Amino acid sequence: MAVTKNTPINSTLKKAIQYICNPEKTDGTLLIDSYGCTPETADIEFEWTRKKAKDNSKESHLARHFIQSFSPGETTPEQAHEIGKKLADEILGGKYEYILSTHIDRGHIHNHIIFNDVNFVDYKHSHINKKWYYDTRKISDRLCKEYGLSVIPQNENKGKSYIEYTAAKQGTSYKAQLKADIDRAVRKSLDYSDFLLRMEIAGYEVKQGKYISFRAAGRERFIRGKTLGGYYTEDSIKECIAKNAIHRPKKENRRINLIIDIQNCIKAQESKGYEHWSKIYNLKQASRTLNFLTENNLTTYKDLEAAANKIHSDFDSTAQKIKAVEKAIGKNAILIKQLEIYRQYRPIYLKLQKVKNKEGFTRKFQRELILYEAAERNLKGKNPPPLETLIKDNGDLSERKAKLYEEYKKLKSKSAEIEVIRSNVDTLLNRPRERNPEIEK
Incomplete structure (x- = not known):
């Protein structure tokens, strides 16, 4: 199983890169890969990119260090490295310079990924948060499953809310939870009767x-x-519901959701109020489902399946187009970076050829000359188009990506909707069908 860990690097970036690229840990550097930079000059290439950040006033980390560890004996060094490369390419989207190394000197094989905190496409800072870490772990788990490796099950127990946590520490969890449930019911209620039903459903x-x-x-x-406070008397609750009704948008909710299986719903068995609400809810969803079928002229189940397959196909096709555009943008961005470095530091290189004290001049402009020579090596034999052409091409590609992404969001919504429709039709027709947990989220 793979375990992931992410930490920022705020100093000694060069030492961190040297550590993960240690030949003794990486089978003589065979298990080292990079993107958008070279391992030998990565620290100063990262710095060059960071200096072009759009918000230079913003304090940023030098880089991020991501570790992916595997259970002993579960994978080979080559396979682990391949998984690490796919993970880095997917989570960084071809926009960030990174170094990948696979260490085999311990009892368990593990990948190190050090990537810049600023990307070289639009020079924006990375946004690493809980969602990013959660999404990265999901991608890592998916890749491990594809290679037949085990994964650690996600924790099924949800944590307490801040209100519940604070109240529990203070010994007043029951009253605090009651207040939170009343607040939630008041926000969602259309009138006082609706509020009473929602409180019954809440138990x-x-x-x-x-x-x-x-x-x-x-x-x-x-x-x-009234013991909970002045906002929780009957008159206050009614007044608050009335105020919410004035400000609530009058647009009818036309979203089609899954029909509830009342027979197998534990909550419906325990609460008559919830059972009553579920029956009304199911009638509304059945009506909306039939309206959808009529509006879209889906008169047979075969028509519905064909429509679903078409939407899913268009959705997958658009996703692939976005990936292709992103790959082209990344490829161009690397060339833009190398051409800009080459153009920026070539005058220094040419001056080196003319000065008498070459050793002193080289010491003074060591970093600039190292970057220039690395760019020259990377551009050798590639014969790229002019820098201005590449910049214009990437601007056009970014516009195309934005349009594709708008189409992608619409198709994603349609794809989820058609699956809900199909599931509801199966329920209404009593057709056995495999459940799709992704749709029911």
């Missing part, structure tokens, strides 16, 4: 009288709304 018994009171399942006593 509360509601007692109306002089003071509205709530009792959660398993609790002995009711809690009066």
